[in-house]
Amino acid sequence: MTPRWYQHWWWVVLAAWGVVACMAPLLGDAINQISLPRMFAEPGAGLWLGADELGRAILPRVLAGAAISAPLAALVVTATLIFGASFGAVIGWCGGTLELLAIRVMELFQAFPGLLLAIALAGLLGPGLGNVALALCVVGWVGFARLARAQTASLKHREHVLAARALGTPSWRILLIHVLPLMAGPLLVEATFAFASTIAAEAGMSFLGLGAQPPTPSWGSMLREATQFLLIAPHMLLGPGLAIISLVMAVQTAGERLRDYWQAPASLSPSLRSSQRRDSIIMTR
Amino acid sequence: MPDHLIRIIVSFKRALSRIAIAGATLFGISALVFCLIHLIPGDPVDVMLGEGASLADRESLRQQLGLSAPLSVQFVHYYLKLAELDLGVSLQTQQPIIELLASRAPYTFALAGVALGFALLLALPFGICAALRPQRWPDHLGAGFALLGGAFPNFVLGPLLIVIFAVQLGWLPIGGADSARSVVLPAATLSLGLAAILSRQLRAALLGVLAEPYLRAATARGLPFSTILRRHVLRNAALPVLTVFGLQLGALLGGAVITETVFAWPGLGTLTIEAIERRDYPVLQACILFISATYVMINTLTDLVSAWCDPRIDSAG
Numbered sequence A: 001m002t003p004r005w006y007q008h009w010w011w012v013v014l015a016a017w018g019v020v021a022c023m024a025p026l027l028g029d030a031i032n033q034i035s036l037p038r039m040f041a042e043p044g045a046g047l048w049l050g051a052d053e054l055g056r057a058i059l060p061r062v063l064a065g066a067a068i069s070a071p072l073a074a075l076v077v078t079a080t081l082i083f084g085a086s087f088g089a090v091i092g093w094c095g096g097t098l099e100l101l102a103i104r105v106m107e108l109f110q111a112f113p114g115l116l117l118a119i120a121l122a123g124l125l126g127p128g129l130g131n132v133a134l135a136l137c138v139v140g141w142v143g144f145a146r147l148a149r150a151q152t153a154s155l156k157h158r159e160h161v162l163a164a165r166a167l168g169t170p171s172w173r174i175l176l177i178h179v180l181p182l183m184a185g186p187l188l189v190e191a192t193f194a195f196a197s198t199i200a201a202e203a204g205m206s207f208l209g210l211g212a213q214p215p216t217p218s219w220g221s222m223l224r225e226a227t228q229f230l231l232i233a234p235h236m237l238l239g240p241g242l243a244i245i246s247l248v249m250a251v252q253t254a255g256e257r258l259r260d261y262w263q264a265p266a267s268l269s270p271s272l273r274s275s276q277r278r279d280s281i282i283m284t285r
Numbered sequence B: 001m002p003d004h005l006i007r008i009i010v011s012f013k014r015a016l017s018r019i020a021i022a023g024a025t026l027f028g029i030s031a032l033v034f035c036l037i038h039l040i041p042g043d044p045v046d047v048m049l050g051e052g053a054s055l056a057d058r059e060s061l062r063q064q065l066g067l068s069a070p071l072s073v074q075f076v077h078y079y080l081k082l083a084e085l086d087l088g089v090s091l092q093t094q095q096p097i098i099e100l101l102a103s104r105a106p107y108t109f110a111l112a113g114v115a116l117g118f119a120l121l122l123a124l125p126f127g128i129c130a131a132l133r134p135q136r137w138p139d140h141l142g143a144g145f146a147l148l149g150g151a152f153p154n155f156v157l158g159p160l161l162i163v164i165f166a167v168q169l170g171w172l173p174i175g176g177a178d179s180a181r182s183v184v185l186p187a188a189t190l191s192l193g194l195a196a197i198l199s200r201q202l203r204a205a206l207l208g209v210l211a212e213p214y215l216r217a218a219t220a221r222g223l224p225f226s227t228i229l230r231r232h233v234l235r236n237a238a239l240p241v242l243t244v245f246g247l248q249l250g251a252l253l254g255g256a257v258i259t260e261t262v263f264a265w266p267g268l269g270t271l272t273i274e275a276i277e278r279r280d281y282p283v284l285q286a287c288i289l290f291i292s293a294t295y296v297m298i299n300t301l302t303d304l305v306s307a308w309c310d311p312r313i314d315s316a317g
Helices: A005-032 A058-094 A096-110 A114-125 A129-155 A159-166 A171-207 A219-228 A234-263 A270-284 B003-037 B044-049 B055-065 B071-083 B097-132 B137-151 B154-168 B180-210 B213-220 B225-263 B268-277 B281-309
Strands: none
Touching (some): A005 A058, A005 A234, A058 A096, A058 A129, A058 A219, A096 A129, A114 A171, A114 B003, A114 B225, A114 B268, A114 B281, A129 A171, A159 A171, A171 A234, A171 B225, A219 B154, A234 B137, B003 B071, B097 B137, B097 B180, B097 B281, B154 B180, B180 B225, B213 B225, B268 B281
């Protein structure tokens, strides 16, 4: 079953947000242009998403928000991926008491409801996007580390790894050349889902006032402003709300497609792959 | 020794070791929470009181929090007080923190409970219909619901529901916790994400059970479909769903912080945010500790229940 045309929506959305995030700096000062006469103006011609409490047009602010959320999420995911995967791979490779100890530490981190720990950390460190990123990093690495440890622990008994060891290849080289490429797929899938949840978490923390501070047009802080004027200007929800939902949905779908790609056994014909797809998505959730 | 007695002893030992692990996790959690206050950049006393505080005030706060003692002494002291359930007093109101928690926790538990109920009400029909008609429109509808539900953040859904049901239609209160009706909107907000995951999990579990030979046997015996569904399918599919349920509860408790803020629901989530805003760090620590400990205990309970329902599951693992 080849995907229908509308099943490709996700990468159109992703590409659109990518372009927007790259072009956003071109908007310049337009995002902070205060115009009190059009305060709380409703959406209409020339002012597509309306205006906010200071009469700033919402559309350019939503577009500029992409240049804050996406790079921050990318930074957090890259940092946690690198740290988590190396940590997990090393302890999985070493094994023994060190591994058991590290597993306990990782379980400890996972014993906290993730968002709660990030909120507490960001609250203690003080408001600001940098602290939000730091808090999300502290919470985020564990997922990658667990995955990399489990993968390494099973891959290190493969014959090609044993052969490399017999030839006297140093451990770091084996990990880098013989183990890492085999677990790159699952790690990439995990990173895609982590990207989606990081975008949502950053927006949530900015919504609580812990992240971006005014007048930075982060989606979360725009929604925070919108809820303050919910009774007089409900349209302020529309832009940032749709932005978060569309981006998160597209990234999650991308993650699911990537997972299908790596999970379906190569022996299956493409048609069988796609019919098995949904079940495999669900089983691993 | 009779066979069933051995089995009981074995499962009892496994349960005990699971509880021991939970105890160790609780100890670790409280250690991490202890470290939290030392993470504050600079002097925590300065941060809490502000720059303009007098030297005497600072010194008394330092004494009150026990921050002048060496770290190891503070650590032991912290656990001794924790054992007596003494969490200190709020810096703002001087109220004992344990009382604050006791007054707020019922609201959060009520909200989470109603949200769980809503999530089940949503997930059951979507999951069952999707599993009975895989790859057909009920399934696609379920997949769409799960995708949208998983991507809809609490802080968008909550205000949206307020605009529709409280402002436009005027059916339900905007926020607060004045009447029983107040819980509907926050619980609905909190339940959507959980319902999305549960419905897909239920679908997968059902599809797994539907392929089992004992179902064909039941059909061959001429049992009506509703009986098969109730007695053979749903019961066996309940277990994997239960496991996810326990795991997702953490997301529910974390998400409650945002949802409670949106609706001004006087639970632990708003208490956490208030503590952050007022720099009332002892209260913040207590909130994190309490919510995380609840999460660990619920997860342990879920594991024990799953192991009890299905002895093949190794509860120690």
